[in-house]
Amino acid sequence: MEPWMIVVILGAAAIVYALMLPKRQVNKTADKEQMVREVEATLEQYMADIERENEELVELIGQMKQDMTSRQLAQQEQLAEMRQRLVQLEQQHTQAETRLSEVEQGNRLAASASALGTQQETAAAAQESGQSAANDTETGQEEAKQPSIRDRYPELFELHAQGKSMEAIAKFTGLQKGEVQLILQLAKREGSL
Numbered sequence: 626m627e628p629w630m631i632v633v634i635l636g637a638a639a640i641v642y643a644l645m646l647p648k649r650q651v652n653k654t655a656d657k658e659q660m661v662r663e664v665e666a667t668l669e670q671y672m673a674d675i676e677r678e679n680e681e682l683v684e685l686i687g688q689m690k691q692d693m694t695s696r697q698l699a700q701q702e703q704l705a706e707m708r709q710r711l712v713q714l715e716q717q718h719t720q721a722e723t724r725l726s727e728v729e730q731g732n733r734l735a736a737s738a739s740a741l742g743t744q745q746e747t748a749a750a751a752q753e754s755g756q757s758a759a760n761d762t763e764t765g766q767e768e769a770k771q772p773s774i775r776d777r778y779p780e781l782f783e784l785h786a787q788g789k790s791m792e793a794i795a796k797f798t799g800l801q802k803g804e805v806q807l808i809l810q811l812a813k814r815e816g817s818l
Contacts, residue, residue, distance in 0.1 A: 733803050774812050781808060 775782050784794045791809075795802040 733801055736801055736804065774808060774815055778808055781805060782812070785809060 778798075781794055781798055781800070784797060789797070791802050791805050794800075795805045798805070800808075
C-alpha cells in the first residue's frame with residue numbers, strides 16, 4: 626500500500642471516529658439526565674412514603690392520647706365512686722358503733738337497775754326481818770342462815786383489798802363495772818367493808 630492511501634485510510638478512520646465521539650457524549654448526557662430523573666422520582670416516592678408514615682404516626686399518637694384520656698376519666702369516675710362508698714361505709718360504721726354503745730349502756734343501766742332493785746328489795750326485806758327479828762327469834766335464825774355480801778363475792782373483795790380498780794375487778798370477775806360498784810356500796814352499808 627502506498628503511503629498516501631494509508632494517510633487517507635487513517636484520515637477516514639479519524640473522521641468516522643470523530644463523528645461517533647459526539648454521539649457518545651450525547652448518549653452519556655441523556656443517560657445522566659435519565660438517571661437524575663430516576664433518582665428524583667425515587668426521592669419523591671421516598672419523601673411521599675415518609676410523609677404518609679408520619680401522618681399515620683400522628684393519627685396513631687392522637688388515638689393513643691384519646692384512649693389515655695378516656696381511661697383517665699373512667700378511672701377518676703371509679704375513684705370518685707369508691708370514695709363515695711367509703712364515706713357511706715364510714716357513716717354506717719359510725720351509726721352502728723353509736724347504736725352498739727347505746728345498747729350496751731342500756732344493758733348496763735338495766736342490769737344496774739335490776740341489781741339495785743334486787744338489792745333494795747333485799748335490804749328492805751332485811752330491815753323488815755330485822756324489825757321482826759327483834760320480835761321473833763326465828764327470823765334472827767333465818768338471817769344467820771343468809772350469807773353476807775362479803776361471803777357471796779370473796780374474789781371481788783380480795784381484789785378490792787389489793788387496791789385494784791373497779792375496771793380491773795369487773796374484768797377479772799366477769800361482772801359489770803356498775804355491779805362491782807353496787808356490791809361495794811352494799812358492803813359498806815352492811816358494815817363488812
